Amino acid sequence: MKVEAAFALRQKTPIQLATLTLEKPGEREVLIEMKAAGLCHSDMMLFDGTRMEWQDYPLVLGHEGAGIVREVGPGVTTVKPGDHVIPVPIPECGECTACLSGKTNLCDRYYQPPPRPVFSLDGKSFRSFCELGTFAQYITVREMQVAKIRDDVPLDIVCCLGCAGATGLGAAIFTAEVASGSSVVVFGLGGIGLNVVNGAKLNGASMIIGVDTNPTKRQAAFAAGATHYVNPKDHGDNLIGVLKEMTGGGADYAFECVGSAKVLSDTVECTRLGWGTAVTIGILPTGEQLQLRPRAIQEGRKLMGSYLGNIKSRSQLPILADWYAEGKLALDDLISHRIALSEIASGFDLLRDGKARRVVIEF
Numbered sequence: 001m002k003v004e005a006a007f008a009l010r011q012k013t014p015i016q017l018a019t020l021t022l023e024k025p026g027e028r029e030v031l032i033e034m035k036a037a038g039l040c041h042s043d044m045m046l047f048d049g050t051r052m053e054w055q056d057y058p059l060v061l062g063h064e065g066a067g068i069v070r071e072v073g074p075g076v077t078t079v080k081p082g083d084h085v086i087p088v089p090i091p092e093c094g095e096c097t098a099c100l101s102g103k104t105n106l107c108d109r110y111y112q113p114p115p116r117p118v119f120s121l122d123g124k125s126f127r128s129f130c131e132l133g134t135f136a137q138y139i140t141v142r143e144m145q146v147a148k149i150r151d152d153v154p155l156d157i158v159c160c161l162g163c164a165g166a167t168g169l170g171a172a173i174f175t176a177e178v179a180s181g182s183s184v185v186v187f188g189l190g191g192i193g194l195n196v197v198n199g200a201k202l203n204g205a206s207m208i209i210g211v212d213t214n215p216t217k218r219q220a221a222f223a224a225g226a227t228h229y230v231n232p233k234d235h236g237d238n239l240i241g242v243l244k245e246m247t248g249g250g251a252d253y254a255f256e257c258v259g260s261a262k263v264l265s266d267t268v269e270c271t272r273l274g275w276g277t278a279v280t281i282g283i284l285p286t287g288e289q290l291q292l293r294p295r296a297i298q299e300g301r302k303l304m305g306s307y308l309g310n311i312k313s314r315s316q317l318p319i320l321a322d323w324y325a326e327g328k329l330a331l332d333d334l335i336s337h338r339i340a341l342s343e344i345a346s347g348f349d350l351l352r353d354g355k356a357r358r359v360v361i362e363f
């Protein structure tokens, strides 16, 4: 079938639109009609020159979205046509060592060679980012990358759960396991940071400080559950000192949602000596190295990695849709702009300028 899709041709080239050919679902594959898709910095890094090590182009972008199953291939047992679903960047095969461990969401199939390319143009194959490519009217994906959700939640809102929601909520709830009554600092109040704030609030944190250089993020941070807002520009070299004072000696937890080595160092340093936990979420540009004062960790702090929130993508992610239905998630406030697929380039401009929280394509 023919579908409109947005793709990157190479690095440092504007995102493009074209009508591509999409393969029908094969063995254990699913055809999804996309209803909404969220724009993420990780997509932008593949055409704005930030992530230069990536080689596999042309690449249909998009790894966050929601849609409805329209067709299933032979052997598919867990979804059927009409099901509302979130296509997920990380598979959950349910059979590998990682899936069976109960310790991680990073299924061994995630790092295996990619499945067959399903998009093409004039006979040339296009790879799909995260094997999804949600910036397309329809996608064909492996069953192990499809999470079935309840059908009474709006797809144009829960579409943000697949990346921003899972990454942010999961980092606070599943990775750091933020304790009730604790203090939390969140660096970067974009789509992911706001979900970290939301997750910390759900777990009962008593002080949640949102840190962002853009003061327009303040209101959204408070709506998501922040109790304080700090603009680093107001404090020059004393940002760490200010955060330590506010938290009575250092935060119990701090989260880096920017993708900057300097901010990650600050994230570790602002936590409390003895037990502070820092979580790295933002993706550093190619070539940036993490620099830490060696004693920062020796002094009893922990630095944890969190990839898509350590939420198992098929068995646990649907819980987030339940939480939204129960009124626990501030996803409505998260979405700042709604656009058509044809407007995707200007949607990324909004994200780049820091004006947007989440930009959602409505198909």
Ligand SMILES: [Zn+2]
Binding pocket: 040, 041, 042, 043, 063, 064, 163, 164
């Ligand atoms: Zn993302």
Ligand SMILES: [Zn+2]
Binding pocket: 091, 092, 093, 094, 095, 096, 097, 098, 099, 100, 107, 108, 109
């Ligand atoms: Zn697995």
